[in-house]
Amino acid sequence: MKLKDTGLTVQDIKDKVSKYMIETYERFDFLAETAEGMYLYDEKGTPYLDFYAGIAVNNAGSRNPKVVAAVKDQVDDIMHTFNYPYTIPQALLAEKVCKTIGMDKIFYQNSGTEANEAMIKMARKYGIEKYGPNRYHIVTAKDGFHGRTFGAMSATGQPGNGCQVGFGPMTYGFSYAPYNDLKAFKDACTENTIAIMIEPVQGEGGVHPATPEFMKGLREFCDEKGMLLLIDEVQTGWCRTGAVMSYMNYGIKPDIVSMAKGLGGGMPIGAICATEEVAKAFTPGSHGTTFGGHPVCCAAA
Secondary structure: OOHHHOOOOHHHHHHHHHHHOOOOOOOOOOOOOEEEEOEEEOOOOOEEEOOOHHHHOOOOOEOOHHHHHHHHHHHOOOOOOOOOOOOHHHHHHHHHHHHHHOOOEEEEEOOHHHHHHHHHHHHHHHHHHHHOOOOOEEEEEEOOOOOOOHHHHHHOEOOOOHHHOOOOOOOOOEEEEOOOOHHHHHHHOOOOEEEEEEOOEEOOOOOEEOOHHHHHHHHHHHHHHOOEEEEEOOOOOOOOOOOOOHHHHHOOOOOEEEEOHHHHOOOOOEEEEEOHHHHOOOOOOOOOOOOOOOHHHHHHO
16 A cells, blocks of 8 residues: 555655554554565655564565465455365465474464464373373573463563553563573473473574574483473574574474564464374364464465
């Protein structure tokens, strides 16, 4: 949509946002009207280099021609249906993702926080079904970030600050340990711990990469204790760190991995992938989503 076609001014747009929208963002003082490649353009055609890449979304650039063509083609066929009928884009993307990253099963979501919620639910259900009702505890990293919905926010290791402020008690069942401190993670685990959940590179925590010793040590420790290794690749996934998924840089494989952002080429999509064994924890009714696996978003991906 172009400003000239609306009969409005930039100030009119700002005023409407101020009057009608609940603002949780500190806006930049320009109107993003179009985008291409690594640039945003205002109504005058002034280019702005998108250092954020849409917050780790536009890995293939804005309006990538292949993504645009796939979206247009799919819109002409079917835009939305619930997950009861089979759809071609879901099936094709499922195979491509699983084969590309070496996982067995995929479950579609709409965003990163939703993907992490699903990952937490799957891990807890797996632990409770396999070991009993007390095997639900998850250890995550201090200063990490996993999302803003309650489960993912509770997994975020920022107690008393950051995204947890003002929302009352967090969901119980999480503990936090210092990033890259293998001993601290081991010490934080108890007989009730079912999983360790980690970002390969802490984003909000200051862009800190995990060391190979730390990641490999977590994998070995989880195997030793019958625990799951959950890797949050929402920001690091899809070729942002030199490999398709960041965990590949460490020569390890997670039990569940979450993804979103760069997966859809600018369209909203998230997912978790799991091993065959762990994926069995989810059966019809265990989890669900109205828009997850949206045909247009799957076609874009």
